Amino acid sequence: MDQDNRHSVSVAGVILDEHGRALLIQRRDNGHWEAPGGILERDEDILTALRREVLEETGLEVEPEALTGVYKNMPRGIVALVFRCRASGGSLRETDESQAFQWMSADEVTAAASEAFAVRVLDAMLYGTSPAIRHHDGTHLLQLQAK
Numbered sequence: 001m002d003q004d005n006r007h008s009v010s011v012a013g014v015i016l017d018e019h020g021r022a023l024l025i026q027r028r029d030n031g032h033w034e035a036p037g038g039i040l041e042r043d044e045d046i047l048t049a050l051r052r053e054v055l056e057e058t059g060l061e062v063e064p065e066a067l068t069g070v071y072k073n074m075p076r077g078i079v080a081l082v083f084r085c086r087a088s089g090g091s092l093r094e095t096d097e098s099q100a101f102q103w104m105s106a107d108e109v110t111a112a113a114s115e116a117f118a119v120r121v122l123d124a125m126l127y128g129t130s131p132a133i134r135h136h137d138g139t140h141l142l143q144l145q146a147k
Contacts, residue, residue: 013050066084075137
């Protein structure tokens, strides 16, 4: 298979509190506000990766409740699976990967995160009956034409 045609798969967990706010972390590497998550390792299943990434970035253990969206970064070939989660243990803390965290309302998420990452959290907060499927360029959503 041509290296240029390969995709990477990532996971993210949108953890909601009892007030319906979502937990976002501020990444140490770029300062962006995002839901905790990261790239799957080759030998791990999706839910194990989700739990590992959230724990590594927040100190929280989570249980996924629903797949709320599938997102593709078109230039980088990254497919992200986003899950709404509930915290089931651990304690919230800064980590090697996160320098801050905050529970945010939908309006706060929109103000703090780039469009491509805010929509993932908003889709999880407003999840209906099926996951959203969206494409972006790393920052902004793209409207792709059906072929």
